[in-house]
Amino acid sequence: MIHARFDLTYPGFALHADMQVFAHGIIGLFGPSGSGKTTLLRCIAGLERVNTGAMQVKDEVWQSGENFMPVHKRPLGYVFQEASLFPHLSVKENLEYGLKRIPPEQRRIELEQVVEWLGLNRLIGRDSPVGLSGGERQRIAIGRALLTSPRLLLMDEPLSALDAASKREILPYLERLHSELDIPVIYVSHSLDEVARLADQLVLMDRGEIIASGPLNEMLVHLDLPTAHLDDAGAMIEASVGIHDEEYHLTRLDFYGGSLWVSKVEHAIGSMVRARVLARDVSIATVMPQNSSISNILEARIDDIRDEGPDRVSLRMSVGSRQILLSRITRRSCDQLGLAPGMEVFAQVKSVALIA
Amino acid sequence: MESAFSSADLSAIWLTFKLAALVTIILLLIGTPIAWWLARTRSWWKGPVGAVVALPIVLPPTVIGFYLLVAMGPSGLLGALTQALGIGLLPFTFAGLVIASVFYSLPFVVQPLQNAFEALPERALETAATLRASALDTFFSVVLPLAKPGFLTASVLGFAHTVGEFGVVLMIGGNIPDKTRVVSVQIYDHVEAMEYASAHWLSAGMVVFAFVVLLLLYTFNPSGRRK
Numbered sequence: 001m002i003h004a005r006f007d008l009t010y011p012g013f014a015l016h017a018d019m020q021v022f023a024h025g026i027i028g029l030f031g032p033s034g035s036g037k038t039t040l041l042r043c044i045a046g047l048e049r050v051n052t053g054a055m056q057v058k059d060e061v062w063q064s065g066e067n068f069m070p071v072h073k074r075p076l077g078y079v080f081q082e083a084s085l086f087p088h089l090s091v092k093e094n095l096e097y098g099l100k101r102i103p104p105e106q107r108r109i110e111l112e113q114v115v116e117w118l119g120l121n122r123l124i125g126r127d128s129p130v131g132l133s134g135g136e137r138q139r140i141a142i143g144r145a146l147l148t149s150p151r152l153l154l155m156d157e158p159l160s161a162l163d164a165a166s167k168r169e170i171l172p173y174l175e176r177l178h179s180e181l182d183i184p185v186i187y188v189s190h191s192l193d194e195v196a197r198l199a200d201q202l203v204l205m206d207r208g209e210i211i212a213s214g215p216l217n218e219m220l221v222h223l224d225l226p227t228a229h230l231d232d233a234g235a236m237i238e239a240s241v242g243i244h245d246e247e248y249h250l251t252r253l254d255f256y257g258g259s260l261w262v263s264k265v266e267h268a269i270g271s272m273v274r275a276r277v278l279a280r281d282v283s284i285a286t287v288m289p290q291n292s293s294i295s296n297i298l299e300a301r302i303d304d305i306r307d308e309g310p311d312r313v314s315l316r317m318s319v320g321s322r323q324i325l326l327s328r329i330t331r332r333s334c335d336q337l338g339l340a341p342g343m344e345v346f347a348q349v350k351s352v353a354l355i356a
Numbered sequence: 357m358e359s360a361f362s363s364a365d366l367s368a369i370w371l372t373f374k375l376a377a378l379v380t381i382i383l384l385l386i387g388t389p390i391a392w393w394l395a396r397t398r399s400w401w402k403g404p405v406g407a408v409v410a411l412p413i414v415l416p417p418t419v420i421g422f423y424l425l426v427a428m429g430p431s432g433l434l435g436a437l438t439q440a441l442g443i444g445l446l447p448f449t450f451a452g453l454v455i456a457s458v459f460y461s462l463p464f465v466v467q468p469l470q471n472a473f474e475a476l477p478e479r480a481l482e483t484a485a486t487l488r489a490s491a492l493d494t495f496f497s498v499v500l501p502l503a504k505p506g507f508l509t510a511s512v513l514g515f516a517h518t519v520g521e522f523g524v525v526l527m528i529g530g531n532i533p534d535k536t537r538v539v540s541v542q543i544y545d546h547v548e549a550m551e552y553a554s555a556h557w558l559s560a561g562m563v564v565f566a567f568v569v570l571l572l573l574y575t576f577n578p579s580g581r582r583k
Contacts, residue, residue, distance in 0.1 A: 047482050071485040072493075078486035084479045088501040097497075098487030148488060 002027070002152065002184065006043040006053040015039050015050075015208040021201050023058050023152070023184045028199030028216065030189055030227070036208040037188045041156050044186065045078055046071040057152050057184075075106075077145030077183075079155040083137035085129040085144075092124050094140055098148035107149055109181075114143040117180065118173050135166030139173065146177070153185040159194060174198055175355075192227065196220060196236050196276050197355045202227070221324040223306050223316050228326060233314075234278035235325045236355075241267045253352075257320015258298045262352050274355040279314060279326035281351040286337050288346055296349035300325060302341050305334065315339065317347060325349075360557045367534050368542035369561075375450070375538060376518040379457040383465040383514045384507070386458070391469035395476075410463045417460065421527025424456045428528070448530045453538075456528040457518045465514040472506020473499070505577050512573045516566060 004019045015036045021027045029037045042048040044055055046062065046069065055063040062069045077098075085094050095111060115124055118139045129137055138158055145153060158174075159167045171194075178185070178198065189195050195202060195216070202219040204212045204227060212225050217236045220227055227233060239253035239260070249264045253275060260275065267273055289297060300317035303324075308314045313334045315327040325347055339345070361369070394406055412420055427434040428446040434455075435445055446452030476499060484494040500507070522540040529536030531545065539558055546555035 045486060047485070070490075071482075072488050072490050076486060078483070080479060080483065082479070084477075084483045086480065086483070086498060086502075088498075097484075097489075101488035101493070144487065 001056075001058070002186075003054065003056045004040070004044050005055075006040065006050045008039070008043070008048070008050045008052075013039075013208060015043070017043075017205070017208070017210050019203055019210050019213065021203060021213060025200035026178055026185045026187050026198050027201045027203060028187050028189060028195030029203045029205065030192070030195050030199075031205030033190055035205040037190070037205050038156055039208075040205065041154050041186060041188050044152075045076055045154055046074055047078075060151070075148070075151040077148055077150035077153040079138070079142050079145050079153070079158045081157045081161050083129075083134070083141035085137055085140060087128065087130055089129075091120075091126040091129055091132075091140055094129060095120075095124070095144050095147055098144055102148055109146055109149050111147065114146055117176060118143045133166065134162045135169045138162060138166070138170060142170075142173070142177075146181075146183075150183060153183050155185060155187045157188050157190070160190070171197065192220075192230055192232050193276075196234075197274065217324070221316060221326050223304050223314060228279075228314060228316075229308060231280075232278055233326055233328070234276050234281070235323070237275045237277060237323060239273055239275055241265065241269050241271050241273060243269065253354075255320075256322040257318075258323070260296045260298075260349060260352050262354055265354060276353045276355055277325060277349055278351070278353070279328040281349060282325055282327035283348045283350065284315065284327055284329055284333070284337065284339065285346045285348060286339075286343075289348060292348065294348045294350060296352065298325070298347045298349065300345055300347040302339060302343045302345060304341055305339060307331070317345070319347065362554065364533060364537075365539075365542060365554065365558060368537050368539045368558075371450075371534065371536075372519055372538040372540075375453060375457060376515045378454055379461060379518045380465075380511055380515045382454070382458050383461060384511060387462065387465040387469055387510065387514075390462075391466045392473055394466070394470045395473035409466050412460050413463050417521060417523030418527055420460055421456065421524040424459065424524070425527050428452055428455070447528055448532060448536060450529075450535050453525060453529040453536050456524050457521060460521055460524045461514050461517045464517045465510040468506050468509040468513060469503070472503040472509075475506075476502055508577050509573065512569055516569050519562070519565070 002021050002023045004017065006015055006017050008015045017036065017040050029041065031037050039048060043050050043053060049068065053063055061067065062074050086097065089097065095114065099107065099111065115121055120139060120143060123132065123136055123140065126132070129140060142158065159170060162170065175198065187195065187198060199216045202213065202216045203210055204219065204225060212219065219225060221235050222228055237255050239255040242252040242254040242259060244251050244264055250261050251264045253260045253262060253273065262275070298319045300319045302315055302317050304316040306314045308328060311331055312328055313331050315329065317325045317327065319325050327347060390409065394402060425447055426432050429435045430445060438444060438446055446455060480498055480502065481494055484498045489497060520540065525536065525538055525541055531537050531541050539562065543555050543558045546558065
């Protein structure tokens with residue numbers, strides 16, 4: 001477990017956070033700007049010193065009561081919003097800065113590994129990080145943090161300062177770290193799409209407080225939480241690649257409760273992927289639609305209906321025994337169809353975004 | 357014309373160089389922590405300490421020299437201390453001149469360093485800490501290289517300013533050949549003795565020296581001033 005508890009008050013801002021998460025996988029720390037995500041992350045690292053705080057990773061206490069382990073003694077990696085590379089060091093020296101400062105017996109990640117994982121071969125010979133693109137700089141910063149063989153990796157919106165192309169360039173690397181490294185990561189983001197792609201657990205923050213935390217797919221579809229009411233709200237489906245349809249260039253993804261056809265992917269049959277189905281891409285029919293161009297139609301049961309502003313409602317549905325879907329439709333459609341919790345309906349999925 | 361510099365001139369030049377070099381080294385050692393503290397502290401003391409450090413910029417050198425003379429004298433605090441330690445009294449010695457010059461040139465070293473430290477992004481220090489570097493390690497591996505232009509400026513200004521001092525030297529050191537007679541005093545002596553040619557040689561030498569030093573500083577260290 002990772003346990004972090006901090007209370008701090010600045011003029012105009014207060015943090016009262018008590019966070020308890022499993023020390024495993026990627027923990028998304030999600031909330032609107034100014035909700036205290038970065039401050040909490042800095043407290044966890046010890047960059048912000050809070051006297052009334054406690055911080056523990058597994059059996060290792062970083063802070064408790066009077067005890068405060070200085071930042072440089074904590075086995076953590078920190079990736080800031082901007083890469084913050086040292087301009088006076090070469091790319092290789094930047095990568096090795098932390099590596100050189102940990103005893104050899106604690107090194108579990110080698111330079112060659114990081115260079116390979118993050119595709120740094122072309123960059124490692126550079127005399128200076130000056131002039132590299134944002135995405136390249138951030139990859140080096142991630143590699144530099146990983147090379148300290150951290151027991152906890154802290155990432156503060158590592159993609160937010162990048163343009164869309166650089167984001168697309170880095171995300172696969174992050175997904176790869178996730179599957180290849182057994183280091184818990186606390187990942188701060190205000191992009192739901194990003195956390196939905198990467199996170200396993202989600203911690204929601206608002207106004208300096210943690211309002212909920214738990215497994216990602218539960219947190220995304222909980223109608224009591226703000227995540228389910230955002231514009232890009234939607235469910236995450238973990239599915240395996242079922243079959244490829246070569247003729248129509250499609251792939252079937254299978255999950256508990258159904259399957260979805262998506263544009264053909266390169267993944268091998270049987271491999272696990274994440275797919276995101278946005279609430280606004282799901283429409284409802286009370287009878288099995290005939291002659292529809294929509295090929296993904298799932299049998300579902302309505303669990304809950306909530307108003308979403310004056311004209312819309314959000315529906316939460318179960319598909320099979322485990323999968324939840326969200327749908328956002330107009331309130332008029334909801335009334336005309338006479339939708340109510342407990343009803344069996346057909347969910348038409350207009351679009352599926354495949355993530356890993 | 358005979359040799360441009362008499363042996364007394366050469367002795368004064370060598371003494372001046374020795375004094376300025378020693379003072380610059382001492383100032384870098386004590387000025388760095390003071391500048392670091394001034395750049396980083398949020399303490400109420402920042403204002404008063406900064407003002408004290410800057411005093412030599414505005415005070416007439418004779419005032420500084422006068423108070424240092426009193427302090428180093430037999431009834432002064434410093435004088436009592438040096439006598440108790442068996443060193444004797446400092447006025448009219450080279451050591452006394454060094455101490456006086458350190459006070460006199462302090463702001464010229466501390467202020468460029470302070471500016472350089474203030475310009476350092478806090479993020480660089482935090483990054484180093486998250487990469488296992490202790491405060492001292494960070495100072496040598498990050499602060500020093502990034503603040504190099506500031507150190508260069510500080511060294512040059514500290515050295516040059518010490519070379520150029522006159523009032524403090526006269527008050528503390530007097531005019532003792534090989535011990536306290538530096539170039540500026542030697543020039544004064546030449547003028548007093550109506551030896552204008554000798555005064556010219558030394559004065560022109562000083563002008564050339566100052567110009568070359570500043571030229572080097574501005575040519576090779578442009579960022580040191582821009583910050």
